[in-house]
Structures are given as C-alpha cells and as structure tokens.
Amino acid sequence: MRFQLLGPLSIAEGEDAVVLKPSKPSSLLAALLIHPGSVVSTGYLLRALWDEDQPATARAALQSCVLRLRRLFTKYGVTGSLIEAVPGGYRMNADADTLDLVRFRTLVRAADGAADAESELYRLKEALTLWQGPLLANVPSPMLHRDEVPGLTEERLRALERACDIELALGRCRQVLVDVWEAARRHPGRERFSEQLIEALYRTGRQSEALSEYRSVKGRLEEELGIDPGPGLQRLELAILRGDDLGPAAVDQAVPLPGRAPLALAEGPARPALAAAPAPADTPAAALPSAPASVPPVPLPVLPARLPVPPVPSFTGRAAERAAINASLTARDPGAATVVVLSGAPGIGKTALALQTAHDCQEGFPGGVFILAMTRPDGSSVTPAEAMADLPAPGTAAGRILLVLDDVTGADQVRPLLPAAAGGAAVVTSRRGLAGLVATHGGTVHRLSTLEPEESLELLAATLGPARVNAEPAAARELARICGHFPLSLRIAAARLLTRPGLRIDDCVAWLAEDLPARLSLADDPRMSVPHVFGGALHRLEPRWQEAFRRLGDQLGEHEGLLLSSGTLGGSAEAEEALERLADAGLLEEGPPGPYRIHQLLKIYARRHAREWNRSRTATAPH
Template identity: 50%
Template sequence: MTHAPDQPADDPLCRPPALGFRVLGPLAIVDGTDEVILQPSKPTSLLATLLLHPNSVVPTDHLRQSIWGERQPSTANAALHTCIQRLRRVFARYGIADHTIEYVPGGYRIAAVPESLDLLRFRSLVRTAQARKASPAETGLLREALSLWRGPLLANVPSDALHRDEVSQLMEERLSVVERLADLELSAGRCLEVLPDLRAVIRSHPGRERFWEQLIEALHRSGRQVDALTEYRRVKEYLRDELGVYPGARLQRLEMAILRGHDLGPPALSRHVPTALPAGPAPDRSRCSPSLPLVPSFRGREAESSAIARELTGTQSEPALVVLSGAPGIGKTALALHTAHQVRETFPGGRVLLRMSRDDGAPLPTAEAAHAWREALAGTTGPRHPTGGEAHGPLPPVPAGMLLLLDEVVRTEQVLPFLPTEPGSAVVVTTRLRLAGLAAGHGCRVHRLGTLAPDDSFALVTAILGGTRAEREPGAVRALSEVCGHYPLALRIAAAFLLTRPELTVEEGADWLRQDPVSRLSLPDDSALSVRQVFGGALARVDRWFAEQFLLIARSARQRFSADDCASALGVADRTAGAVLEHLAEAGLLEGGPRHYTMHGLLRAFACHPDAVGPPEARDVSPAGSDSGPTSAWPVHPRRP
C-alpha cells in the first residue's frame, strides 16, 4: 500500500496544500512545505473543534464543552471570545485571514476547502474513489487518502471531550479505508505487499476481526499456511483472554478451510465501501434514529407495558404524553422501545428515537437536538418538514400518527419544545427525574419503574442464557438474580458473563459475582454495561455535596428511613435532611418519600464500595461479603470450590 497514486499530476486533489491546516495527526498550520505544530492550549482545542466541522456552524456550548469540559468557568462566554481573539492573533502571525473564523448567530464557523484542510482533502479523495470501484484508480486514490494521516490524531489538543467523542469517529473513517484497500490489494494478488500494513493496523486495533481475516487470508494465499494458523491462534487467544469471546463465524470458517486444504477461491471484494462523511454540522451526539432498535430477550414488565400501550393508543383524537422514570439502569429505555414496537401499527407516521443526553450525562444542547429532530423528520415524512430555510425557526411539532421517544432526558426544559399537540401524535420520555412539574402543567402519565419481580428476573436470565442451561440449575439462576438485586442492568451483565463462559456452572458464576458485585458486574468491551460506570455516572451528575450525603446515607441508614433518621448521621437539621432526601430522590438515587425512603440494594452496595467517590468515612465501609479491594478483571476461570 505504498505505490504512487494512479492520478494525473494536475489533478487538484494531488496538489500539496498551500496555506492551511492539518488535523490528521498533531494539529498544525502549514505553509507549503513548512509546518508549525501548535502548542497545547485552549485556543488549540477551539481550533481543532472548528476544523473538525469545517464550513459549519459549531454551537458555542459545543465549543465550551470541548475547551473546558464539565468545569466551565462562570464567565465561559467571555473566555470563549478571548480564545477566538488569541486564535486570530496566531492566524495573523502566519498570514491567515482574520475572517477565516466567522461569528454567526449561535456559534462560530471556519471556512476551509480541500486544498487548505487535510480532513476535507481525505474525504474528497475517498468520495472520488467511490466512483471508481474495484479499479486501479480506486486503489491509488485510497492510498493517497491514507498518506495524509501522519501520526497520533490531535495529540497536541488537550480536550478530553474531543478525544472521547470525535477522534474515535475519525479513526473509524480511516480504518474503513484501510479495510477496503486491503481487500483491493488481495483481489489484485498483492498478498505479500499487504502484510506489513495489516500487521501494523492489528497492533493498534487488535479487536477488529476483519483485519485478522485479511492477514490470515494473505498468508494462506502466499503459501504460508503455518503462519496463517499461528495468526489464527493469536487472535483466538486475544479474544478469549481480553474480551472473553471466541472468534466470529468468518474467522472460524477460514481456519477450517486452511486446515482442510480447501481452495479459498478468488478473493471476494467486500461489499462494504468506505463512505466519506460530508462536511456538515457538528456531529449529532443525540444518536437520533428513525428506526427503533429491537430489545433482545425482553422479559417482564407486562403490566407496565400494557398500561403504557393503552395510554398511547387509547384515543387518537388527542395527543399522548407518557413519562417513564426510575433509577439508572432500571430498564426505562428497554421498556419504552419494547412498547413502541408493540404499538407500531397505531403510528403509521413512524417512530423516532432521540437521545437527549451525551455520553457523559450532560444534556444535549438545544441546537443539536433541534437539528437531529429536523433531520429525523426529513427522513420519515419527506419534504413537508424542510431542514433548510426553517432551520432557525420554531421546531416543527410531532406529526399526527408519529411516536417520538425522548430518551435520557435530564432537564424538564428539554421536553417542552417537543410536547405533542397534533391529534394522534405521542411522546414517550425516559428520565431519572420525577418531572412532577411536567405532569402538573401538561397532564402526562407517569410510570416509576422498580426492580423486576423474581419470576421476571428468572425469565430474563433464562432468555439470555438459554433454556437448557437454566433448566439444569434453576436454583442457581434464582440465586444469581438475588446477587443482581433483580436489577435489569445487572441481570443482563451477569447472564452475558455466563453466556461467554460455557465451562462455568451458573452456581460458580453466581458465587464469583457475589464476592464483589459492584466491580464484577461489568463487561470489559462496553462501558455502558457496567454497574460501577452507570451508577458512578449518575452520582457524578449530582452536586458534590449531595453526592457525599448520598454515600453517608447508604452507610448509616436502614433499609427504610425518614428525614429524622438521617438528620443526625448527616449532621443537619431535620428540615435540611428532608430537602437532601427529596433532591436525591429527584435524581433517581432514592425511592419513595416524602415520609419514608428506600435505596435499591445494588445502589447501596455501590455507595459502600471502596471505590465509591466521597468522604473517607463513606468509603471505608464495604458491603457484606465483598473483597478487601476492587476486582474489575474478568477471570477465564473463577476459583472453583
């Protein structure tokens, strides 16, 4: 993958950039062959954020998030303006026009073309390659696109939010091109030439099975069957030891073909062609989806699902608004999606999922939510709801015959622009908040979800684990459900843990999890499936002082407690203790109130865990039966009795 591109020398895509920027590596300003790598600073983070969305308005709250994260100064808007001025002074030093960064209502925009920004140049080359599929020209164009990448992506940009939310998306674009190019090289018979590049990408991305498939196929086609089988053993060991899974079906079929000496036939080009992202608005972190995902192995909640379905479909002469609230990980989204599929015939206009919070729990900015909603309407209802000239006008209402799911709402104000007004339209809200004001002012139906009933827990674990295994150990399955506190999130994690370890009995798995459920109820390949991560994220959304009170309550309070019970432990007056309990209940960390409250057992175990964040006196107590320290690693074989 090192040949010169198959392209005319006068093609503008082949010309080296003149004055401009590079983001496909350390952030730099370039002038012909000269390159200046910028020092890590807040203006550098600002510039990187703008350049990742060239020619698009980047909202000011998005820029503030990229620069300061969650710890934004009280004068963040003024500080942002200062960063813009500092950036313009840097531009002046290198002869870049002052108006390159432009203020527009709601945010800022930076102007760029493929000749001035390597990211746009990369995407232009990939789009051009798409039009020349399976030809030498496509190979050359993709090689040229990859040659623009030159080291760790934005290594000099000190923005955790940017690296978390956007760098990974850019890497996916690159890996998609690498995969396609390797397919082209294999189909052209250049098996030996492709080996160094595949080994390099596997070193940095060992979990992508497709690259292993290409490497093993290249070795086999080069007559190196022993080396091919050695690489298969390497990936098998990696997947088993690091992720607790086995190679996928394609890798297994490839191994069997090599062992049996079967002819692989001519290399098949993957139908996957890398898609260059258009230069558009800042990425929509709402993950808006006009087609709802299915909920695998959904079990239980029959009464709640039936009630919600009746509320959504009971009358088509007026709109419907339903709120599902509950603790983090209690299964609000799963129930909403399951019920939405049950009532799909009632909503011929479509069903749309709009996530209202970012991965770090921060509320989705209004501008991003509005953009995602307009895009979803354009995809489901056609030109009746344009996304161009009306982009800055009032939000279009939920159309008649459509169901909108607002998932992970963290503020009441997020719901108000989406309140249903058309007859036959419906909105379902999932949230940890109680949203009493919404119920009082807009007449919504509210369902507060708790843990599953024991029989429902048994059914959920059985559905994921498989009936045969559960039937052999019904008592152990019920014991496992108890370890998980009948908490849907924990039940799914525990069942998946056992599913990937067929050599374990359910009893052995339950015993191992029981030793430290908070740390061990976690899947290493998905941070969303981790009790500690989910509960920790929920606690991080609460003001630090209230979080500390929560940890103290978990340590000192009984299973059922009142404000009077907690006042002395918290060292505050009864009235203040009552306000603390109500605040924590509103955040989804307590149930009940205002006279008596309870705390889910698994939440209490989390709060008492040595790794819980809080005052030392709250950290010193561990739940009964826990280990002396956290154990987050997943053993291949837990210790057997």
C-alpha cells in the same frame, strides 16, 4: 422460523427468540449459517467444532451433531431437512427472510444501487439494526471466532462508515455523534471513525473537544505505532485551527455516495459540500450568511418512511406497564400530545421498556418513530435546539409521529420538543420524576421498580437459554437476588456467562458476591457497568446532594434495613430536602408521607462509595 447470527446465535419465531446454549451443535449451526447456500466441507466443519484437536471419532460425532440439530428444528415445528448432506460436506439454504446475515447483505447491496443519498442511508440503517450484540457470544468455537468473526465485523464497520459519511454530507452532525462516538472508541485503529467524530464535533460548535480528540488520536498513533495521523485527519486539524468553514450541506441527489466517492476533506473544488453547525437561535437574521444567488432555495423534503423499530432482544416482564403504555400511546386525542413518562433508578430498564413499547405500537405512527438520546456519551445534556434539528419540520411527516426522548435530565429539556409531537405522542425516560413536566403537560407516569423474581429468571432464561438455567435453578435464583433484580445487572451477568460457556452459574454467583457491585461490569464496554451507571446518576446532582448521598452511605450499616427517614441524616429540613432530591434522581424510592426506601444494590453502592471517598480524603490530607 428465523435464524439470528448477527449477535448471540438464536432461533426466532415471530417476536420470540431463543438464544441457543453453547454447545457443539451451536458451533455447527453457526458454521453452516456463515456460508448460507454453499457446500461447507467436512474438514471445515470439523475444525469449527474441534479446531486442530480433533478426536478419532470426530466424523461420527459430526454426524451426531447434525442429527441433534435436526431434532432441534423439529422441536420448533420445522418440517423437512434444512441441513442437506452433499458430496464432501453439508449445505444449509437460507434467504433474507430466514437469516439475518443474508438480509444484511441484501440491504447493503440495495444501498449500493440506491438512486440518492437518502435511499442509500435508509437501507444502510435498516441493515445495521440487524446487529444485536456481541457476535456469536454463545458459540464456543475458537476457529469461528478467529477466522470468521473478524470478517463479519468488517462488513458491519464498512456499512457504519458509509452511513456516517452520508449523514455528515447531509448535515446531520448530531446524529453522527451518537452513531460514531462508540465506534471510534471500540475501533481505534480505524482512522475514518476518528475523522468522522472530530468533524462532527467541530460542525456542532465543539471546537475544543474536536482538537482534544485529534490530539488523543495523534498521541495514540505515535505511541503505539510510531506513525502520524493520515492526510484526512491532518487536513481536518488544520481547518479547525484556522476556523475554516467546511462548507454548506447539499441535501439533494448531488451528495456524493460513500463507497463510490470519498467524503474526506480534499483540496480544491472537488471537495464535497458538508454541513456547517447551525447558528444560535438568537442570531439576528442579518448576521447570517446568505446563500449565493445562483443557488436556488432547497425546499424541505418529505421525510422517507422511517426505519422499523426492532424488538428489544430477550425483553421480559413489565407486562402491566407495557399494556398500559401501549393503550396510552394509541389513544387518539386530536390536537394534544400524549406524554408517557418512565422514571426510576439507573439501570432499572427504562430505555428497554420505551424501545419495546415503541416497537409494539409503531404501526400507529405512520409519520415515524424518532428516538433521540437526550444525554451525550460524555454525560452532558443535549439542548432542546440540538434535539429539534433531528426532528421533522412541521408539515413534512407523513402522519402521527412518536418521539422517544431517552435519558432526559429535566422538564425544561422536553417542553420545547412536545409541539413537534402535536397529534402524536411522546415517551420520555428519565431518572428524575419530572413532576414539573406532568404538572404542565399532563400525561401518565410509570415509576419502574426492580423485576419480580420470576421475571428475573425469565430474563436469565431468555439470554442464557432455558437449559442452562434449569440445570442450576437455585444458583439462577441466587444470581437474580445478588443482581438486585435490576435488568442492567442481570444482562451484565448473563453476558459474562455467555462468553464463558464452561463457567457454572453457581461459580459466577460466588465470584460476583465477593465484590458487589464492582464486578457487575464488562471489561470491553465501560458503559455496561453498574458502578458507572450509578455514579453517572450521582454526579448529575449538585455537590451538596452528592455529599448527602455519601453521608447516607456512612450511616447505612451492612445489616440495616432498607427503610429510611429524614432522621437518618439528622432530621433537619435540609435532611428532608436531601432525601427528596436523591429520590427524584432515582437513588431512593417513595418518600413523604411514608418512609423512603433504598434498593439493596444501591445500598451496597452507597456504602462502598462512602468508604472510597473517605479513604481518598484521608490519603490526600496533609500529615
């Protein structure tokens, strides 16, 4: 049995994890696990459970909570007493095998003592994979959230900063963009994240975006704090304005190790060597700068063992697809790439299924599992050349590799990458059907639909805890229904309930139903929003197909069914093409020779989007 503290508090056995419901015993367990192996005083535990508003019977209630936790452990087959009563309080022993926090700190300490940058980065990345979502989201202790969560979060952010520093020093600027984009947005007070983001943008040839990001940071600092950006950011801005070459990367043990030597830009020769953006593929060889004669060519290193792919938290359902994909990926067909395409509506769970199957079969790919986001956070597409830079060069991988290419926008984005998987396999997720890719490269296609009602309930039980779902079974079924059985919608609703332990499921259902799908979103993460995800799929289309979707929204009445034909848009050949384009984008399903279908949640979104568009046009029309 393992305890997972770095996210919602949960107990795991093998690959199965149970998220504990919000309760006093959950707060007690979290308080003990935050201090593993240490004596936690009775006074501290009382504050963790009741803060400063402690009842007269608090000490007796604390003992009752300890007994309830011990019974819970027995339920999971744990013999002996994990919680030890000692003079002055209680102690709970845990090690790297039984508590993710201990393992995280062990890996970070191992990174400190690493002999080279690659080894340090490997351990830091492994440590960061242990963080599985909002910290202690299901623990209703104001004191722990106030006094302990900030310190734990700081440990993660320091590790992430160090990992991104190493990747910048090694020239892996595109990977830094993936890692640091969200960090810079969620933690605007940490200038180092902004500096890393700006530097990575500049090194990948996106000078105007780098300057725009700098000016945004500068404006926020002036407005909110009345201060200028730090020296590192100012030097970086000057280097971008002058078009300076920040220097080549040194991919060897001479790379300064973050945490022991700063990697910020500095004056003079002590500045660490960093990677410049790669030249365009069509640049003539004679136009490329040559290395100094004194620097010998660096051979391509054999890549170290890749990071393990963790299971997707609370993954449920998709048993048939999961088994079929695993069978396809592990089938050995020497000399040919095995391609699996996962397509379907936005928010339907394509990425989760791809990552879970990668976790399932990773042992069959000794060369590693390479997970590439093929769309940037701003919605733009990653080019094949950019993606290739993050894949091993031929002959450097230690065996078969598995590519997971997530959120692909078209077949041409994938085809140049498939030779890298020769003898291995590739899982491609896309809202589009990618029929052209399948026609030229073969493979299997899985068009995902919504979860079955029972699968939706399993997902809610896995995230909220069975007790909370079983207490309101009818409300849980209604919640699954109004979420359209979309995994994204269900996870958003579950996250809202987890962070509001006193909220009944029935009350949440009533609140969501008043304004669907707008209320299926989380304030602290704009990407966790059903309208945002649906809108992103729509805005990738040409304007005329966006207009067709709006016309479709105008035609769909509130009580109209979910079956459509070209007659819905007038019956012309152009109407037929419009429906086909919308289906290929994941906004409709099925199609000729049968009717098209639209999911209920997408139908609601289409009607709302059409109303808002018409309202905005009316408001801006000349009077």
